[in-house]
Amino acid sequence: MREADAMNDDNQYGEFAAGTLVPREILARELRACGNEVKVYRGCRLVPPDRIAIGDRSQIDEFVRIYAGEGVTIGRHVHFAFLSSVSGGGTCEVGDFAGIAAGVRLLTGTEEIEGGLTNPTVPAEFRKVRRGRTVVGAHALVFTNSVVLPGVTIGEGAIVAAGSVVHRDLAPWGIYAGNPLVQVGVRDRVPILAAAAALGGE
DSSP: OOHHHHHTOGGGGGGGSOOOBOOHHHHHHHSSEEOTTOEEBBTBEEESGGGEEEOTTOEEOTTOEEEOTTEEEEOTTOEEOTTOEEESSSEEEEOTTOEEOTTOEEESEEEOSSSSBOSTTSOGGGBOEEEOEEEEOTTOEEOTTOEEOTTOEEOTTOEEOTTOEEOSOBOTTEEEETTTTEEEEEOOHHHHHHHHHHTTOO
């Protein structure tokens, strides 16, 4: 067996192998929408699945947690790495070719610290919750352990460096880092869009 083949052969690792995929027929039945060649690994949580749409050739790794709230829409060729999550009870949209790295938190809602009690163990009438629409644009990448706060739009092609806190909208193709977040560069969109077009007009 060639080395490259061996690296992709889960069976060689026995009990330490990567998880198995959720069968296509289950995804098609349970999700709001499911594209072609979608990979969802067992061990993730998609709750409730009928409020989640996943586009062609996207991948959801083990230990991802997506709590759909009012709805989650994931585009084509999107990757959610292990231990990333969506939560908060609002809505979330992730555009085509976007990447959500390990440990990233996409928040769609938060408790207001004044005017009510502040956790889901109490009835709704005693809480003050702010929910919104969180958007990660096409070709954007959010790197490891970053936190994206509710209501934020990350523009097309933008980069969020590891460990950042995104508290405001980000311009397309900018490179951002830190807490407080600052712009540290600009990304060249031409080769990225050309590669996407060459892949088949996507």
